[in-house]
Amino acid sequence: MTTVPTTLDPWREKGIPLDKQFRSWRERVKAPYNKRDVDAYTRARVILMNGVENECWNYSHHFARCTDNPAIKGLLAQTRMVEQQQQTTINWLNPPDQTVLETTIAYEQVAVDLTAYLARNEPDAYVREAFNFGLLEDFDHLYRYSELLDYLEGKDPDSILQGKTEIIPGRPTADHHNDPEVMLRKHYEKNRALPLSKLHTLTLLSAEQQTYLFYKEHGFEYGSRLARELYAEIGEVEEHHVSFYESLLDPSETYLERQVMHELMEVYNYFHCYAQETDPRIKQIWEEFLGMELTHLHLWGEMLKQYQGVDPRELFGDTMAVDFKFTENKEYVRRVLERQRDLRLIAYGWAPKDRLPKDWPSYRYQQIVNAGGIPSEEVVMRQLQQRRPAERPGDELLDRARQVAVKVDADTTAAAVAGDGAATPATQEVK
Amino acid sequence: MQLPVLLDKLSEFLMVEQGGLELYRVVASRCTDPALTQRYEAFGQETAIHRQVLVNLIQRLGGDPNYVSPTARLAQVKAAGLLQGDLVVDGLSQQELEANDLENVLLAETKDHADWHLLQQLAQQVDDPTVKQALQEVVDQVEDEEDTHLSWARDTLSQLALKLVTQGPAPAPERWQQVLTxxxxxxxxxxxxxxxxxxxxxxxxxxxxxxxxxxxxxxx
Structure with a gap:
């Protein structure tokens, strides 16, 4: 692979002129990758950048609904049209023979290896711990969906993951169900936070939002009650994650600052995609879209200067180091799992689950949503009941994970809430 | 005299009074100083009367009080902006929050005062006797109260800030840490x-x- 620099001056790099960015239907719809020989991290980049484009499209509409300035509305309309064309190109790279569940496994691989690497790179310890917390939840989702893939389609999840991401239970999904306010975190301070922390947060927020949208949009496509319920359960956790990560953003950022931040986030992500891509055909797409985003960034940077008197370099720095890459993070994830599996959220902080306050609001919430069964645990029980010998590829991996799951699931706060009331003082509280 | 321009300005001034009324409603509801609360309520009532005075004036000049001019929309956005500050910024002490409310009153009353000063100057300079008479009557009725609103807000805010700086209480530094990462x-x-x-x-x-x-x- 050609060596490419990891630092760029996003304000000076030449982009593709805006009037040369629209594409025909034929140009924008490319041939999909082959699910049998695509590199797992090429697929991960496709999923991430689809989420990034959807976030930028969504934010642009939100901004457009709150401004009456013709120049700004006009540029929003122009750049948004390009964003949605890019989104089509990227999302249409996914092949038609990749099932919803196979794609779901890939989504969770993105969540795990994106979150882990961002956490490892994150300078703000509070933001990093927020990432670590979300990491263990997505890590568990990967295991639960892997069981479902095996149960419903008889497929080996590792055919998607390609050995790059482990399948082991994380913090049990049954315990991801929090009172909505408990999810809220403190926010960074926009004047003092490093641009890197802002880019990390917005990138992860985009990916989680995309995961939420995917589960909510496709969870109903399975006839199995268990599958439908599992998508409902994990889909709601993704909503938690969107609330969780968006609360890290400084609310005093203006619309224009956020718009520039979105464009910079796109440049950051297209740049690492371009730098790391192993498929030459797809690398070309990342390069082209990077060129488009550089122009968007320049145009919106000028708007910030013109309407707010702010030089975007003063906000986001002269140069940008792009350190991110999709790579294995197994050792890091295991370390986080070992230290933090039993942590739970309290208001703007974290606490071990055996030291939660009696009136922890999430006990009540779990009592409501877990009443009548927990799909993420039911899928494990169903698999256990089958007592199938390990004979196919992947069976051993899932068997090993299942043994861990049986142990950790029995010890969740959700199990305590659903139990006979003797498990914790808090259980008595919610009865 | 350009009557359409005057009617556009009156629409804007009417919106300023409306914004002031809403501002007084909010700040009075969360003020912990009874003397200040009383003042906010009293000024709010006077502002409601000024609003009615302007409605009557617009009708008397042949305008429509339902008309919202472009600059009235701008005034409305600015008034909402004053109240939006503490929806966006957290980590303020109670004293800082209340001082900010008073500062917003000063900003709103500064604009309001400028509006009535303009009407007073117009009343002196306009040629049309009907318009002149109408303007003079409303200015006579309202301008002194606007003078009082502005000078009270300016003086009270100074006193409040001086008191905070010289006597405290100093807010706990942790207040900021409760919201920042x-x-x-x-x-x-x-x-x-x-x-x-x-x-x-x-x-x-x-x-x-x-x-x-x-x-x-x-x-x-």
Whole structure:
């Protein structure tokens, strides 16, 4: 692979002129990758950048609904049209023979290896711990969906993951169900936070939002009650994650600052995609879209200067180091799992689950949503009941994970809430 | 005289009174100083009367009080902006919040006062006797009260700020830490098992940089 620099001056790099960015239907719809020989991290980049484009499209509409300035509305309309064309190109790279569940496994691989690497790179310890917390939840989702893939389609999840991401239970999904306010975190301070922390947060927020949208949009496509319920359960956790990560953003950022931040986030992500891509055909797409985003960034940077008197370099720095890459993070994830599996959220902080306050609001919430069964645990029980010998590829991996799951699931706060009331003082509280 | 221009301005002034009324409603409801609360309520009532006076004036000049001019829309956005501040910024002490409310009153009353000053000047300069008479009557009725609103807000805000600076109480520094991610308090104080191993080089950077102002000054 050609060596490419990891630092760029996003304000000076030449982009593709805006009037040369629209594409025909034929140009924008490319041939999909082959699910049998695509590199797992090429697929991960496709999923991430689809989420990034959807976030930028969504934010642009939100901004457009709150401004009456013709120049700004006009540029929003122009750049948004390009964003949605890019989104089509990227999302249409996914092949038609990749099932919803196979794609779901890939989504969770993105969540795990994106979150882990961002956490490892994150300078703000509070933001990093927020990432670590979300990491263990997505890590568990990967295991639960892997069981479902095996149960419903008889497929080996590792055919998607390609050995790059482990399948082991994380913090049990049954315990991801929090009172909505408990999810809220403190926010960074926009004047003092490093641009890197802002880019990390917005990138992860985009990916989680995309995961939420995917589960909510496709969870109903399975006839199995268990599958439908599992998508409902994990889909709601993704909503938690969107609330969780968006609360890290400084609310005093203006619309224009956020718009520039979105464009910079796109440049950051297209740049690492371009730098790391192993498929030459797809690398070309990342390069082209990077060129488009550089122009968007320049145009919106000028708007910030013109309407707010702010030089975007003063906000986001002269140069940008792009350190991110999709790579294995197994050792890091295991370390986080070992230290933090039993942590739970309290208001703007974290606490071990055996030291939660009696009136922890999430006990009540779990009592409501877990009443009548927990799909993420039911899928494990169903698999256990089958007592199938390990004979196919992947069976051993899932068997090993299942043994861990049986142990950790029995010890969740959700199990305590659903139990006979003797498990914790808090259980008595919610009865 | 350009009557359409005057009617556009009156629509704007009417919106300023409406914004003032809403501002007084909010600040009176959360003020903990009974003397200030009483003043806010009284000024709010007077502002409601000024609003009615302007409606009557617009009708008398042949205008429509339902008409909303472009600059009235601007006035409305600005008034909402004053109240939006503490929806966006948290971490204020009660004293800071109440001082901010009073500062918003000063900003709103400054504009309001300028509006009535303009009407007073127009009443002196306009040729049309009917318009002149109508303007003079409303100015006579309202202008003294607007003078009082502005001078009271300016003087009281100064007194309040002087008192805070000289006598306190100084707010606890933790108030800011309750909303911001870092870098204080150290993560060990708020997280039972922070991760230190397996991190990469960027994670070792100081999490906070100098403000844009300081950076701009440094770069000249």
């Amino acid at each position: 870092g870098p204080v308090p150290p993560i060990e104080q708020i997280h039972p098992a922070p991760i230190e191993q397996g991190l990469l080089e960027p994670a070792r950077l100081s999490p906070w940089q100098e403000t844009p102002v300081v950076r701009a000054l440094r770069s000249g």
